[in-house]
Amino acid sequence: MILIYPEQGMWWNYRKPRPFKVGGFKMAYRAGVPVLPMFITMTDDERLGADGYPIQRFTLHIMPPIYPDKTLGEKVGSEKMKDEAYALCKAKYEEVYGIPLVYGQADDGAEVPPQQTEQAEQPQEETK
Numbered sequence: 645m646i647l648i649y650p651e652q653g654m655w656w657n658y659r660k661p662r663p664f665k666v667g668g669f670k671m672a673y674r675a676g677v678p679v680l681p682m683f684i685t686m687t688d689d690e691r692l693g694a695d696g697y698p699i700q701r702f703t704l705h706i707m708p709p710i711y712p713d714k715t716l717g718e719k720v721g722s723e724k725m726k727d728e729a730y731a732l733c734k735a736k737y738e739e740v741y742g743i744p745l746v747y748g749q750a751d752d753g754a755e756v757p758p759q760q761t762e763q764a765e766q767p768q769e770e771t772k
Contacts, residue, residue: 650726657700659686660745661733664726673722678709681729685740705740707732 648668661683672679683705688698710728713721734745 650729657686659737659741660747661730661737664730666722666726669722669725669729670718673712673718673725676712676714678711679725679729680709681707681732683707683733683736685736703740705736707736 648671650664650666650668669679685703685705687701687703689701691699693699707729710725710732712725716724737745
């Protein structure tokens with residue numbers, strides 16, 4: 645088993661699924677193995693941590709496996725796997741939090757200022 649974050653990173657306390665990259669799905673397609681989508685949700689505990697903020701409770705949701713469709717080419721087949729995995733994570737987000745997945749809004753539905761939206765939704769590319 646190999647664990648891959650298809651978003652290519654995690655942001656602290658960010659609850660929305662970020663758009664997936666196709667690389668891990670290409671690996672699965674080439675190997676002819678399924679991907680097992682997982683999504684982590686967070687809820688505030690009633691207890692406060694030492695920092696005064698609610699302790700976060702994490703739940704790991706394991707969705708059904710997605711098998712490669714070898715009747716499709718690698719490009720189409722891996723994109724299909726990626727899209728199906730993202731759709732499952734999006735649906736789980738909406739089920740657990742009870743709100744539609746909309747980018748540009750905070751998890752509580754409050755509008756995020758444009759400069760924060762740009763920074764949060766479009767991570768900066770590293771330059772070398």
